[in-house]
Structure formats: C-alpha cells, structure tokens
Amino acid sequence: MFKSQSYWRHSALAVCCIFTAPSASTSYGATASDGADAGERFRAQIEPILSKVCYDCHADGVEKGDFSLDDFESIEEHLADRKLWLKVWENLRAEMMPPAEKTQPSHDERLKVIAWIEKEVFKLDANNPDPGRVTIRRMNRVEYEHTVKDLLDVDFDAEEVLPADDTGYGFDTIGDVLSISPMLMEKYLEAARQVVSQAIVPQDPVIPSVSIEGEKFKATAPSKKTGKYLSFAQGGQVSTKRVIEHPGDYRFSIECRTQGSSEATSHSANLRVLVNGKDIGGDSLGWDNRKSITITAKGALGEGENILTLALQEDSPPQPDEKPLSLVISKVKIQGPLDGSYKVYPKDYYRIFFKGGAPKEPVARQAYTKDILRRIADRAFRRPVDDGTLDRLVKLSQLALDQPNAKFEDGIAYATTAILASPRFLFRAEIQPEPDNAGKIVPLDEYALASRLSYFLWSSLPDEELMELARKGELRENLDEQIDRLLADKKSQRFVENFVGQWLQTRDIEGVNVDPRRVLGIKDLSAAFKVFGSRQRRGMRLETETLFAFLLKENRSALELFTADYTFLNESLAKFYGITGVKGDEMQKVALPKDSHRGGIL
Structure with a gap:
C-alpha cells in the first residue's frame, strides 16, 4: 500500500523534476578530486580501513580470487582502475566481502569506503549529479494534435498528414526513436500550412x-x-x-x-x-x-x-x-446599430487578433504584428521568444504583405507557419545557460519544467497558469499544487489514454481482428456482432482506462490494478459480462462478486 504521501504525485515528480535532494549517504569529507589530494585522502582515510579488513587476503603478495588491492605503480593509476574498484564497491554494498569469518568493517567504515569510491573513482557528486545525456524529444503525432488544438483551437488529424511514429520499449514518446528526416520535415511544413489555413482566416467586421x-x-x-x-x-x-x-x-x-x-x-x-x-x-x-x-x-x-x-x-x-x-x-x-457605425469581428477572430483589425498607421500596424507573433511564439516555443527571432518573424510577415492583394492576416499566417515548422516548436528543447559547456550541470529552468509537466500529464503545451508561474520563478515551489490541478483537469485523460493505450495495448482492442462467431459459438454473423461488437470493444477499452484513472486521481494502491474487487462498466458491457443492475452508456463503478474474475487488469 502507498505511504501517506501521494504515490501518483511523486511519480509525476520523478518524471518531471531533474534534481531531488541527495540520497542519504556517509560523507568522508572529500571535495573535488584532483590527483595529489585524492592520493592523500586515500592514504589517510581509506587505506587504513582496507589494510584492516582487505589486505590480509588481497595484498602483500596474497591474491585470493586473483584479486589484488596493492598491485599498482602510482596512486593515480590505482584510482583510474574502475574495473577493480567496481568489484570492491559491489561486494561492499552487497556485504559479500569480507567473508563472514574474517574481520568486518564497522557500518560507518563500510559506508565511508563506498562513498569514497563513488566520489573519487566513479566521479559521482550527490550535490551536483550528472543527469547524463538527455535526447531532445520531438513531439509525436498525438502531442502534435493536442498542441495545435490548445495553441490555435484547430482540430487537426495528424494521422492524415504525418507518418506513424517509431516506438521504443512499446512507447511512442521515447526521444531516441523520435527522429526526423527531410521527408518528415516536408510533412511538418505541410501540416503547418493546413493548421494555419484553419486558424487564420481573413474576416471582415460585422454588425454585432x-x-x-x-x-x-x-x-x-x-x-x-x-x-x-x-x-x-x-x-x-x-x-x-x-x-x-x-x-x-x-x-x-x-x-x-x-x-x-x-x-x-x-x-x-x-x-x-x-x-x-x-x-x-x-x-x-x-x-x-x-x-x-x-x-x-x-x-x-x-x-x-x-x-x-x-x-x-x-x-x-x-x-x-x-x-x-x-x-x-x-x-x-x-x-445593431444597423447603420454600421459600430462593428466587431467574429468571436474566433480575436483568438489570434486579440485587439481586432489591424491599425492603418504603419508604425502601429508593425507593433501590432509584433504583439501577435510574440503571443503565438511564446506559447508555441514554451518559453519567451528572443528578440532576434521575433524580428525575423516580423520580417517574414512583411514579406507576405508585400505580395499583390495581400491582407494583414496573410502576413501573420505566413509567420505562424514558420513558427509551427520551427525546431523550437517541433522539438521540446530544454535550453541551458551554457549549452556548449559539457561540464556545466544545472537544474531544468522553470519553463522546461512547465513543459515536461504539461506534456507528461496533458500531452500538450503549458497553459497560461504554468507559464506565469515559470515566468515568476515560482513553479517549483508550487509543484505539488500544479500536479493536482493538472490531474483534475479533463485534459489529463490524454495521459490515461496514451499511457494505458500503449502499456496495456488498449489502443488495439477496438481494431484487433476477432471472429465473434467462433468465440461465441454463434453461426449468424449479425447475431454474433450484436452480442460482441463495436460497443462492447469500446467498453472494454474504457473499462481499463477508467480503472487506471480512478486509481490515479483517488490515490489508490497500485496493487488494486491486480486485486480490485470492482470494475467500471456501462450497460452494454455489463450485459456481455452477465452482470445485472447497470444502466446507461456511462462507465460506472460496479462491485463484483467474490468469485468474479473481472476485477483488475489480469
């Protein structure tokens, strides 16, 4: 069973946060390693322990197990032998060495040697851990659909334009397999044009x-x-x-x-x-x-x-x-007024053109262009757009406006197409202060944290509240509250569908080829489909997804995935299972008999 803290919340934190507090360990008082100092610390702090409990069998000419701890020319060579120290580290941690009948180190001494190996040999620093290489993730098709919906309110079917995403370990969110090719880049450009053609349409003002x-x-x-x-x-x-x-x-x-x-x-x-x-x-x-x-x-x-x-x-x-x-x-x-003395643009026009139509004065017109593109780019790039990029977008807009019969909206559309085809949009880049300094390890900035959080739970870009907290530098201190808020939002169903759909392959339930006549022993195909058809298949998918969502949002034990004495059914699925008392198309929690095998995912 889970502890009092929310398991699901901390699962989210584990995925979204880069650094947590250092894990408990015994410090031996060392700071950064360099040759002479490391050797002095070894001689003063570590070798006395090894001499007491290890050298009897693994030094001074004795090499039990073909293993020696004093066969080296210099301390630098000794500390560079990672293979040797890995064996020492593994055996000390597992308490396999020294053997039970030999002199044993104290608990603190054992931890002291382990910590020394991690620091001086493995170069691990609990106060500044190396997160390793993080592949820049490209948005997959599902994330692309949700992102353009939340950004521009456009319903776009990515499957019609973009090829299927590669998968790794059964998931289509693995950065290492989400590559991009020249052909895919062309597809993204075509997708951008289609999205923009729906989002930005020249319109005239009307009588309100x-x-x-x-x-x-x-x-x-x-x-x-x-x-x-x-x-x-x-x-x-x-x-x-x-x-x-x-x-x-x-x-x-x-x-x-x-x-x-x-x-x-x-x-x-x-x-x-x-x-x-x-x-x-x-x-x-x-x-x-x-x-x-x-x-x-x-x-x-x-x-x-x-x-x-x-x-x-x-x-x-x-x-x-x-x-x-x-x-x-x-x-x-x-x-009214029917004389047209006051007009407004259609409501959806203000989604992009938030101040209405373009000013006639050139300077004000360009300032409005800049404001519009800044709003779009800030959200699309998941962080404030830099001035240089914004200036280039404004110039792109002007290029379109210079064409014959071009309208103000055409310029915005042209620049927005460039935004949607930009690597900053297609890839969830996490820009660091010194990207070319391989030795510089820093926590994620607040904007990258907001992006990780929203794409994890919503499969889409951060909303205004996340971006505002990131801008103020207050997201980390409000992380628990924001995780709860995102989980409570209906958009978290995207996470449920995507994760469960791939983890348990519920995506395939409605499309897998099953002959209901053979399974049910019914000769007539029409009659068989009435018993087990599309409604029952959809119900089975929703049954599993709803169970997972219930455990997630109610902070229930993960063991209930296997031990639940209840399930979620609608009327058609309950009838197929032979369970009475369930009415309606909505999934509802149903208690199961003790001898039922319908509970859980197995």
Missing part, C-alpha cells in the same frame, strides 16, 4: 449581435412568469434590462414556439415587442407545428439602460373541445 435567453425575461413581482412559459389565455408581460453603449436602430428577432395541442385549434394570441414602453412590432400566434417561429421587429435603443418587454394578449379563446395553447420563448437576438 447578442442573444438573451427567454427565461431572462421576467414578470413584475410577485408574479413568477418568465418567457419560458406564457399562457395564451392569461397573457402577460415579461421584461429584461439591457445596457447599450452604441445607440441606434436595432433589429429584434424573437425565437419561440407554441405548445399545448397536437391538433390544430382556433386558440390565438398576439405577441408585441416594446422598447422602453414603445410598441415597435409583433405578430399573431396560433397553433403551429413548427419547432421554431421567428418574429422580427426594429426599434431604437438609447445609450445606457433600456427596458425590453414582450407582451402576450389572447385574441380568440379555444373552442370547448380544444386544448389551450401556450408560448415558449427560446431566445431574443438583438443586432
């Missing part, structure tokens, strides 16, 4: 509109009437207030429907639209089998607060054998 839900229109207290239900017979008025910044003529579109009878009736009413008490239009209503009716009117709205009222009045009552009707107002759309 806003929709107000019918339930927001309410009668004066104490009445509880709303626009969601107005009886023809009773009629009544419902109103709402609207603050207007841009006065002028507006168009009002009321989307509604009548209800109450499945057959035509003579029951009718009249709906009027009023602005600040003034009637601006309306229409008669009666039985109508359409799902939606639209009534339009046009009127002036002044600057500041305006009162919008919908008034219903019965025209003719139903006949005695007819059912009464009522009105349901779905929403009211308000559009």
